[in-house]
Amino acid sequence: MATLKDFRNNVKPNWCPGCGDFSVQASIQRAAANVGLEPEQLAIVSGIGCSGRISGYVNCYGFHGIHGRSLPIAQGLKMANRELTVLASGGDGDGFAIGMGHTVHAIRRNIDMTYIVMDNQIYGLTKGQTSPRSSEGFKTKSTPSGSIETALAPLEMALAAGATFVAQSFSSNLKQLTHIIEEGMKHQGFSLINVFSPCVTFNKVNTYDWFKENIIDLEEIPDYDSSNRVMAMTKLMETGGMLTGIIYQDKVKPSYENLVPGFKEEGLSKQDMKISQADFDKLVAEFR
Ligand SMILES: Cc1ncc(C[n+]2csc(CCOP(=O)(O)OP(=O)(O)O)c2C)c(N)n1
Numbered sequence: 001m002a003t004l005k006d007f008r009n010n011v012k013p014n015w016c017p018g019c020g021d022f023s024v025q026a027s028i029q030r031a032a033a034n035v036g037l038e039p040e041q042l043a044i045v046s047g048i049g050c051s052g053r054i055s056g057y058v059n060c061y062g063f064h065g066i067h068g069r070s071l072p073i074a075q076g077l078k079m080a081n082r083e084l085t086v087l088a089s090g091g092d093g094d095g096f097a098i099g100m101g102h103t104v105h106a107i108r109r110n111i112d113m114t115y116i117v118m119d120n121q122i123y124g125l126t127k128g129q130t131s132p133r134s135s136e137g138f139k140t141k142s143t144p145s146g147s148i149e150t151a152l153a154p155l156e157m158a159l160a161a162g163a164t165f166v167a168q169s170f171s172s173n174l175k176q177l178t179h180i181i182e183e184g185m186k187h188q189g190f191s192l193i194n195v196f197s198p199c200v201t202f203n204k205v206n207t208y209d210w211f212k213e214n215i216i217d218l219e220e221i222p223d224y225d226s227s228n229r230v231m232a233m234t235k236l237m238e239t240g241g242m243l244t245g246i247i248y249q250d251k252v253k254p255s256y257e258n259l260v261p262g263f264k265e266e267g268l269s270k271q272d273m274k275i276s277q278a279d280f281d282k283l284v285a286e287f288r
């Protein structure tokens with residue numbers, strides 16, 4: 001059985017020292033080993049951004065896509081081979097700005113995969129512009145007088161779009177993050193995991209200390225019921241979206257692929273895809 005070591009490769013991440021993305025990488029590797037995967041059973045598809053590099057830093061199948069497009073690729077991959085455990089990942093810019101259309105529809109489509117957003121509330125790779133997650137008043141080179149736009153509330157957005165698994169964690173909490181990724185991998189449907197993953201180089205406001213002061217863990221909320229969508233929405237709104245933990249999970253709704261009639265359990269690579277001459281001729285005849 002594979003261990004954590006088997007999910008490590010010899011590529012040295014070029015993230016800045018202290019970047020939150022290191023912990024996300026470590027948590028994915030731990031979670032994959034803990035749920036009993038082998039490297040060849042896992043695929044990570046990423047977008048563009050500092051966070052997007054993660055697909056090259058884990059020993060498994062990796063696909064570094066284009067900006068905002070990790071989800072179409074990941075969904076295609078899962079539909080082509082449902083035996084694979086598929087992770088999509090990227091930054092808040094990748095998923096909530098250019099890729100937002102894909103994010104909303106992937107959530108409501110509910111294909112069985114896990115989407116990890118490394119949310120640093122800024123564009124890191126392009127050297128620090130305002131993102132849809134930046135707070136009002138946030139000053140960067142692109143908003144020198146402070147952002148006048150409302151920050152996106154991704155988890156409320158996900159609930160409204162019909163998400164079946166909504167969770168949030170923090171890079172500093174490796175234990176919780178690993179557990180949530182494991183649960184996301186095990187969930188039968190689309191799981192969204194937003195991770196507060198500080199950019200130590202360009203975001204001097206939403207720092208590790210800032211998150212520590214502002215995060216509210218679900219364990220602090222008495223009688224919280226993660227199967228109650230209305231409670232999830234209410235608590236998120238009451239806490240300004242700063243909740244961490246598994247905020248909502250619908251364990252009943254079948255995933256997309258389980259609703260497709262005749263969709264084969266076995267990956268395409270293992271199926272006999274040959275078509276007989278008779279069937280081929282019949283098909284061609286339909287277009288005459
Ligand atoms: C189509 C397209 N538009 C813009 C860019 C430039 N670009 C690259 S990464 C990025 C944003 C990075 O921010 P985020 O997705 O939050 O990831 P981070 O670097 O913070 O991890 C942008 C705008 C691009 N590569 N492709």
Ligand code: SF4
Binds near residue numbers: 014050051120201202
């Ligand atoms: S610029 Fe920010 S997000 Fe990018 S590697 Fe450095 S700390 Fe991480």
